[in-house]
Amino acid sequence: MRPDTVRSAIAEEQEFLDLATARRDRLAAHLEDELAAAAEDALAASRQRMLRRQFEELRRAGDGLVFGRLDALDGTVHHIGRIGLRDDGEPAENTEDTEDTKPAEDAADADPLLLDWRAPAARPFYTATPFDPQGQARRRHIRTAGSVVTGVDDEPLTHAGGGAGAEEGLVGEGALLAALGQRRTGRMGTAIATLQREQDDIVRAEATGPLIVQGGPGTGKTVVALHRVAYLLFTHQQMADQAVLVLGPSPRFLDYIAQVLPALGETAVVSATCDTLLPGVVVGRDESRVVSEIKGRALWQGALEEYARSLFPAPRDLRLRWDGEFHVIPAGTVAQVLAAVAPGRPYHQARRSFATQLHHLLAEAVAEQRAALLAEMEEGYEDILARFDRGVTPAGTAGSSSDVDGLLSDEEIEELRERIAGNDAIARFVESWWPTRDPGATLRALLTDPELLRRFAPTLTPAEAALVAAEPEPWAPGDIPLLDALADLLGEASPAPAAGDSVAERARRQRGWVYGHVVIDEAQELSEMQWQMALRRCPTRSITAVGDIDQAEASHRHTTWSEAVRATLGDRWTAAELTICYRTPSEVMDLTGPVLAKAGSHNAPPRAVRSSGIAPWQRTVAPDELAGAAAEAVRDLRHRWSGGTVGVVAPAARIAALRAALTGVPALTGVPVLTATQAKGLEWDATLLVDPDGIAAEPRGWNALYVALTRCTQELGRLLPGPSYDTSGVVASSQPKG
Incomplete structure (x- = not known):
């Protein structure tokens, strides 16, 4: 123009x-x-x-x-x-x-x-x-x-x-x-202002079932997912009454995206990780990848269902005391009531229904016993009772039915039932026979008992069961989906409406809240039990899951979306794909092909549509000088990208030393030093990748290296520990100013 x-x-x-x-x-x-x-x-x-x-x-x-x-x-x-x-x-x-x-x-x-x-x-x-x-x-x-x-x-x-x-x-x-x-x-x-056509197609797609979006790094998966939330809340107003749940991979990631939906005018949204989804439950420790993989398997859903069913009481004669007299509810009657209230209901809901029926049965038993006693008395004392009734009933007055024949009226039986329902002794009897159960204690009883594990999870090997039973007490990430599943099977012991001024506040405080839609970011990391956890919160299956199966680093063994969701969704889901990389420059994306091949990927990397003009560079550094060289490199990158951001990604074993080196330099305060897993979903103007071979050597390390390489929007630098320091400082190119 x-x-x-x-x-x-x-x-x-x-x-x-x-x-x-x-x-x-x-x-x-x-x-x-x-x-x-x-x-x-x-x-x-x-x-x-x-x-x-x-x-x-x-x-x-x-x-x-x-x-x-x-x-x-x-x-x-x-x-x-x-x-x-x-x-x-x-x-x-x-x-x-x-x-x-x-x-x-x-x-x-x-x-x-x-x-x-x-x-x-x-x-x-x-x-x-x-x-x-x-x-x-x-x-x-x-x-x-x-x-x-x-x-x-x-x-x-x-x-x-x-x-x-x-x-x-x-x-x-x-x-x-x-x-x-x-x-x-x-x-x-x-x-x-800049959504692209393939992104907009996903934003506006129907929300009638699970939609799984495959997208490589920089394709805008998170942007698409969040703008889809805003679109759905605008288009389907009833979703705002139920709220939308956004599940992210980490608190850091949720903080990174926290301003997007409010900026779009949407507040009926709850953000959480799988670890923080249960109100009042805190993860207190890490766990090994082996145990994490075991606890993530779909077998636990069936195992916990069987375990919860085993907690229901068996039918027997119930002997209850009322007004000094004992009354027996026969085992056959108890079995009939159990058969009516238990199937398909959570443990505590069935317990409440049974208690209500028991109050009716006891009231009827008391009434029947009274009637039987009166009938027995009448057989020998009919004349005496007749004279007695004439003496206490004034002429011309009919009296109540119980006054005349000793039987309780329907109203009196209902009043008796209400007194029974409020009686502490009866409540203690029900508690002793059908106790309320805490989900945490009930789950620990299963996980720490090898015999129970063999009974309810027979497909676990003895070695796997022993590993699970030996876990210490604080909850680990793998425990949370199991706890959620069992809490759902048990139900609330004393359900109460969630308090809060907004729908999001009420949803956040109530474990059993049913959402209008669920968004899962970095969905490739979810275990089969975590997928169950997400689906439980949206029975309509109105779910949008975005991720990159090639960036999967979790302990499960899934390498395709079909494998990841088969146990939960079967084949009832729709696939979509984002093919264009907007964030990561072509100079960096050119490095990813060999890494993906070593990760066993079946996908082509997304097509980069922009160039930063800065070739990735690397330095070889003596191992004992690595932390200091990293601090120096970060200082240079921050200078070049003043006003922007710089991030450091390294193997888990090097994180502590690198953080210590940067913490000691005031000018480097606030620069994140993260593992590839922690960096997932984040982006910076420049990334310093420390010891890429060390990342590749970690479990699913080539997938992690793929993540680490693709976090920058402009410049990628790599520090390699080696026998000598490369004084030229640059292998691939000189370092142009950003």
Whole structure:
């Protein structure tokens, strides 16, 4: 574009941004006034919660309110933004057909002032290409800083306008590459302005069953998953009432992505790892890969189901005392009640149902015994009883049925049942015969008893059972899915509604919460029992799982998605794939082919679409100088990538020494030193890879090395321990300035 054309376009978009911002500010002020009033009843409180969600969405939309524009072939212009706005300042309604969104001040068929990026009419912004323009003549990306338009990128959507980016399948190539070239901040940002077509297809895919997305490093798996959450919550409002669960691989990763969904206006989201998903349960130790693999197997689900069933009491005569008399509930009757209440129900729910039935049975037994005693008395004393009744019943008064014949009325039997239900002695009897059980203690009883393990998990070898039984007491990561499964089979001993002002707070505090959708990031790391844990929280199977099977480092042995999910999902899942690497430069991706081959991969690495112009470099360092050389290299990288981020990845055995070396240098404070597993899902401008051979030598080390190589967006440096120090410092190239 010519400079004067650019200036004119910026002025035009500034005028529109000012208009949209004024609409947004007016509506936000109106909502703030309404929220200042106290809620007088439950209905008003519910309305205020809805208004607060709208207010928060408007407040967060201040930065990047408008980021795109579509000019259709018929002359229609649509602006695209974080939220939808009507011409009167109202937010555009969430409808499947945006033409139903009608501003109050304009004609009934007028379009909204600003289209929400999730609205169907906005989709061509992400999917139109010169080869498939979808009725559009031009796409414009609008760059802003706060309330100021700083630039525009126009992309003609005619075949003649297609360039190299179009051939690569890129949408908005200029804006995309500009975003990818920016310094990293240590927090993931939104990508609503630069989502690509293959990403948008996944974001907007149906949520009717499990969707598993395979994507290599830098393909935007996490971005796609999080923007899919925002899209689904926008499209399916009922999901907001149930909340969405996002499962990530580590607390560091969850912190890294923490700002994305709030920035997109979504708060009905619970983020957790598999280790932190159970309220009040804390992982207190690590475990060996061998034990982790054993505990992750699908066999435990069936074993725990059998174990839980064995805890149900066996039928027998139940002898209960009431008002000084003993009453017996026959074993046959007990068996009938157990058969009615136990099948398919959690242990404690069945216990509560049985106790309720027992209260009825005891009340009826008391009534029947009274009736039998009275009948026996009447056989010998009919005359005496008749005279007695005439003496105590006034003439002309019928009296109650129990006054006349000694039998209890239905109302009296119900009153008796209520007294039995509230009686402490009866409650103690039920507890002694059918005790409440703590999931933790009950699981430990199984895991620490070789005989129980042989009985309920017979497919374990004696050596494997011995390893499990010998584990110390604090919970390890492999225990959490087993504990969750058993807690589900036992059920809540005393269920209570979860407290909290928001749906996310209530969901977070309740183990048995059923979510509207579950997102799993780095899903290739989940064991079969962790998959069960995720599925338990979404019985509808509305699940989006993203990951790279070639980056799997967990102790399980799965090398394909079919192997990973067969035990949980069978073949009832849909596969999708991300094929383009946006983050990692081509210079680094060129190194990954041999590593993938040694990892046993059956997949081709994703295609890199950008070059940083910086060839990966390496130095050979004397082993005893490795930590000091790493600190020096990090100092250089931080200088070159000032304003961005640098990360260090190394074998687990070297982490402590490297952290100590960096901690001693104030200028290097805050630089993360992580294993490949800990670095999964993260990205930095520059990565220093220390002792790559050491990483490759770890369990599933070639997969881990693949992870470590692909964390940078610009520059990769490698330090290799060796017999001599390479004073040239660089093998592959000189170190250009970033």
